[in-house]
Amino acid sequence: MLGILLGTLALHLPGVQTGVNRLDSVKLLFTATSAICITGLTVSDLGDGFTRFGQIIVIVLAQIGGLGIVTFGTLVAMLAGRKVNFTERQLLREQISALNVGGAVSLLRIILLYTLVGELAGAALLALRFVPQFGLGDGLYYALFHSVSAFNNAGFVVMPGGMSQYVQDPLVSLVIALQIILGGLGFLVQLNVLTHWQDPRRNRLLIYSKLTLSTTAFLLVTGTVVYLALEWANPGTLGPLQPAGKVLAAFFQSVTPRSGGFAPLNTEALVSGSLFLTMALMFVGANSGSTGGGIKTSTFAILMGSAWNLISGRTDLIAFGRRIVPENVVRAGTITAIYTLLVSGAFFALLVTNPKLDFTHLLFETISAAATVGLSMNTTSQINDPGLLILTVLMYLGRIGPVTFAVAINARRTNKSLIDYPPERDILVG
Amino acid sequence: MLGILLGTLALHLPGVQTGVNRLDSVKLLFTATSAICITGLTVSDLGDGFTRFGQIIVIVLAQIGGLGIVTFGTLVAMLAGRKVNFTERQLLREQISALNVGGAVSLLRIILLYTLVGELAGAALLALRFVPQFGLGDGLYYALFHSVSAFNNAGFVVMPGGMSQYVQDPLVSLVIALQIILGGLGFLVQLNVLTHWQDPRRNRLLIYSKLTLSTTAFLLVTGTVVYLALEWANPGTLGPLQPAGKVLAAFFQSVTPRSGGFAPLNTEALVSGSLFLTMALMFVGANSGSTGGGIKTSTFAILMGSAWNLISGRTDLIAFGRRIVPENVVRAGTITAIYTLLVSGAFFALLVTNPKLDFTHLLFETISAAATVGLSMNTTSQINDPGLLILTVLMYLGRIGPVTFAVAINARRTNKSLIDYPPERDILVG
Numbered sequence: 001m002l003g004i005l006l007g008t009l010a011l012h013l014p015g016v017q018t019g020v021n022r023l024d025s026v027k028l029l030f031t032a033t034s035a036i037c038i039t040g041l042t043v044s045d046l047g048d049g050f051t052r053f054g055q056i057i058v059i060v061l062a063q064i065g066g067l068g069i070v071t072f073g074t075l076v077a078m079l080a081g082r083k084v085n086f087t088e089r090q091l092l093r094e095q096i097s098a099l100n101v102g103g104a105v106s107l108l109r110i111i112l113l114y115t116l117v118g119e120l121a122g123a124a125l126l127a128l129r130f131v132p133q134f135g136l137g138d139g140l141y142y143a144l145f146h147s148v149s150a151f152n153n154a155g156f157v158v159m160p161g162g163m164s165q166y167v168q169d170p171l172v173s174l175v176i177a178l179q180i181i182l183g184g185l186g187f188l189v190q191l192n193v194l195t196h197w198q199d200p201r202r203n204r205l206l207i208y209s210k211l212t213l214s215t216t217a218f219l220l221v222t223g224t225v226v227y228l229a230l231e232w233a234n235p236g237t238l239g240p241l242q243p244a245g246k247v248l249a250a251f252f253q254s255v256t257p258r259s260g261g262f263a264p265l266n267t268e269a270l271v272s273g274s275l276f277l278t279m280a281l282m283f284v285g286a287n288s289g290s291t292g293g294g295i296k297t298s299t300f301a302i303l304m305g306s307a308w309n310l311i312s313g314r315t316d317l318i319a320f321g322r323r324i325v326p327e328n329v330v331r332a333g334t335i336t337a338i339y340t341l342l343v344s345g346a347f348f349a350l351l352v353t354n355p356k357l358d359f360t361h362l363l364f365e366t367i368s369a370a371a372t373v374g375l376s377m378n379t380t381s382q383i384n385d386p387g388l389l390i391l392t393v394l395m396y397l398g399r400i401g402p403v404t405f406a407v408a409i410n411a412r413r414t415n416k417s418l419i420d421y422p423p424e425r426d427i428l429v430g
Numbered sequence: 431m432l433g434i435l436l437g438t439l440a441l442h443l444p445g446v447q448t449g450v451n452r453l454d455s456v457k458l459l460f461t462a463t464s465a466i467c468i469t470g471l472t473v474s475d476l477g478d479g480f481t482r483f484g485q486i487i488v489i490v491l492a493q494i495g496g497l498g499i500v501t502f503g504t505l506v507a508m509l510a511g512r513k514v515n516f517t518e519r520q521l522l523r524e525q526i527s528a529l530n531v532g533g534a535v536s537l538l539r540i541i542l543l544y545t546l547v548g549e550l551a552g553a554a555l556l557a558l559r560f561v562p563q564f565g566l567g568d569g570l571y572y573a574l575f576h577s578v579s580a581f582n583n584a585g586f587v588v589m590p591g592g593m594s595q596y597v598q599d600p601l602v603s604l605v606i607a608l609q610i611i612l613g614g615l616g617f618l619v620q621l622n623v624l625t626h627w628q629d630p631r632r633n634r635l636l637i638y639s640k641l642t643l644s645t646t647a648f649l650l651v652t653g654t655v656v657y658l659a660l661e662w663a664n665p666g667t668l669g670p671l672q673p674a675g676k677v678l679a680a681f682f683q684s685v686t687p688r689s690g691g692f693a694p695l696n697t698e699a700l701v702s703g704s705l706f707l708t709m710a711l712m713f714v715g716a717n718s719g720s721t722g723g724g725i726k727t728s729t730f731a732i733l734m735g736s737a738w739n740l741i742s743g744r745t746d747l748i749a750f751g752r753r754i755v756p757e758n759v760v761r762a763g764t765i766t767a768i769y770t771l772l773v774s775g776a777f778f779a780l781l782v783t784n785p786k787l788d789f790t791h792l793l794f795e796t797i798s799a800a801a802t803v804g805l806s807m808n809t810t811s812q813i814n815d816p817g818l819l820i821l822t823v824l825m826y827l828g829r830i831g832p833v834t835f836a837v838a839i840n841a842r843r844t845n846k847s848l849i850d851y852p853p854e855r856d857i858l859v860g
């Protein structure tokens with residue numbers, strides 16, 4: 001919250017904007033929130049409207065936001081003293097002990113090192129393409145900017161011509177897609193996979209890792225196949241590309257809703273089936289504690305599993321030989337309900353404040369903001385200031401998660417009702 | 431299922447169609463399904479395209495459908511031998527004993543009597559308006575047809591000029607609105623209220639009744655206020671009406687998504703905020719075991735309660751001094767997930783088969799079909815045959831409910847997994 005305020009102030013400094021499409025205070029607040037929350041939505045093109053100085057402020061805010069989430073998501077478990085439903089702490093301790101890390105400071109050092117290595121490696125690979133194209137200075141700047149933007153799942157783009165010019169370029173596409181995927185998996189799962197790979201017998205692969213890795217793979221493959229089928233002949237998207245380029249672009253398009261925000265194809269030109277798929281993928285999002293948003297892959301997997309259970313008449317929810325406890329199913333349903341309410345409320349408020357804008361465009365924009373994806377049907381610049389303020393709040397709540405928000409509010413309240421009410425089973429549900 | 435086949439065959443009889451906009455077999459199948467499932471969607475205007483004979487077949491199918499649901503929803507509890515999560519049976523027994531009804535046959539007699547009285551009373555009141563307007567024969571026919579259509583929440587309209595001509599007429603509007611509300615409450619709740627009213631000490635008002643009555647009231651009041659605010663000056667809807675007429679029309683518009691299907695206002699002319707509200711109200715729907723569809727008011731109330739609990743840091747879900755058991759929360763979340771999947775899948779299939787049609791129009795149509803509401807943005811006639819078949823399946827699944835469908839499929843399977851898997855708590859959800 002403080003970061004958003006300071007970021008907004010920083011963007012008010014002279015020399016931030018070029019003068020093209022000058023932004024007022026509400027739009028600067030929106031941009032700072034979009035950066036800190038690593039959403040990536042922008043009212044005007046960052047490449048045109050912001051100077052290098054302004055762009056660097058934005059990417060630094062995104063770096064702070066991304067680092068904050070990874071660190072917070074990992075540290076909260078170690079430091080928190082209060083009880084939570086899930087044993088994030090225990091899960092983490094197991095991993096940290098495997099790395100022989102004693103305290104929070106050592107862990108922070110590892111996270112910083114991991115970020116630095118990931119971003120520099122990405123920048124080096126991107127530089128192979130960008131330096132020949134833009135010259136040494138600009139090439140390195142673009143390589144570093146977009147590597148940081150991708151590694152933190154921010155989705156800001158500043159280069160002339162945008163990201164879609166590399167839609168058939170395997171180097172740029174795959175580097176950025178990989179960074180988005182890793183960011184969406186989150187530090188915990190990557191750490192678990194790494195330690196498991198080093199010593200499979202001492203470090204078991206957690207059920208949580210298996211669940212989220214398989215869900216992510218399922219979403220990636222399904223998305224790629226469906227985009228390929230629906231957009232194959234669309235002249236506005238995959239139509240003009242070579243077959244290999246079509247596959248690459250469909251894969252990238254399937255990666256970006258989880259929640260990269262780089263648009264390999266013109267979102268507005270997608271057929272309506274692809275638009276809906278993109279909204280659904282954005283809504284599901286990435287892993288808990290990662291730089292991605294949405295209801296999270298584990299929530300989605302548990303709901304799908306429960307649905308299948310109810311349909312097939314089973315009572316226990318089994319995943320990889322373990323029974324998922326009912327508390328987690330309740331949590332998955334409740335979180336999805338809260339998330340749906342949040343998105344619905346914001347969408348309704350946007351419709352009322354911007355009655356002239358298209359229903360589908362605003363729905364897409366709302367989900368993109370809530371899930372901190374940053375894809376847009378080129379709508380952001382048409383939304384009025386009240387609408388931008390609604391999206392600002394939504395990006396913030398979507399980023400910190402409705403539950404974190406709730407826990408923060410209620411940290412001081414009692415957790416259990418004092419009266420022991422008699423149970424009620426006589427409710428017809430559904 | 432058999433009813434749909436026989437209904438479709440009956441609609442193939444000579445003399446059913448007038449010749450205006452002749453329907454092919456797929457469209458007749460769609461119409462028969464719409465009637466049996468009391469959805470009310472029609473490909474072409476029933477008043478123009480169907481003869482009186484054809485209209486009577488449609489309304490008889492709707493009567494069979496409506497009676498089937500009330501009877502089935504009430505009888506299944508008495509006759510079913512297998513265990514279900516909720517104690518529908520016990521709930522019902524209590525009520526039936528209050529009425530001194532011994533068996534299924536007596537109960538059936540009561541339901542038939544209740545239907546007959548409700549429909550005749552409605553028809554008598556509607557006749558006060560329709561006989562002066564259309565003459566004795568036509569007036570009585572229209573009164574009876576629309577009373578049956580409203581009492582069963584079917585939503586079919588055959589009179590010239592449609593239902594919107596009575597938007598400022600308190601008699602017609604209130605009679606039809608009342609029939610929709612009662613139909614959406616369902617037989618069980620009405621029975622409970624009636625017996626409670628007769629003898630409050632012997633027959634307690636069930637928690638289920640309190641929960642669904644208060645949720646229904648909340649949805650009605652909220653809907654009326656929001657429609658009034660958003661549509662007040664809209665020249666296509668409330669704009670031209672007198673203030674009293676505006677209130678009446680906003681109230682009717684708030685009743686019809688639960689799931690009457692009569693359109694007091696031109697749905698296509700609603701502002702986008704009202705459209706979204708209508709979609710949300712249709713999605714929530716009416717009570718379990720009623721002639722209404724949707725995820726049901728109790729499911730909605732439980733999800734809202736759980737969401738509020740998670741936000742306010744409470745663990746027990748309390749309603750009217752009772753603790754709702756976690757099984758019901760799991761069920762509410764799972765049913766909503768299944769319903770969302772069903773709607774999403776059908777919507778995606780519609781988008782792919784009808785790529786030229788508008789995203790918002792098709793979304794509205796899909797929710798309307800799934801929740802058996804029957805409101806439309808005048809889209810039904812533009813949907814191609816594959817799309818109509820998708821909606822036919824959706825109306826059927828939406829009507830019988832995904833869970834009933836699942837239970838029917840799995841009646842013979844074992845209910846409990848044989849292996850006792852170890853529990854898994856280490857899942858990050860949300």
Ligand SMILES: [K+]
Binds near residue numbers: 155259261
């Ligand atoms: K993003």
Ligand SMILES: [K+]
Binds near residue numbers: 470583585690691
């Ligand atoms: K209906």
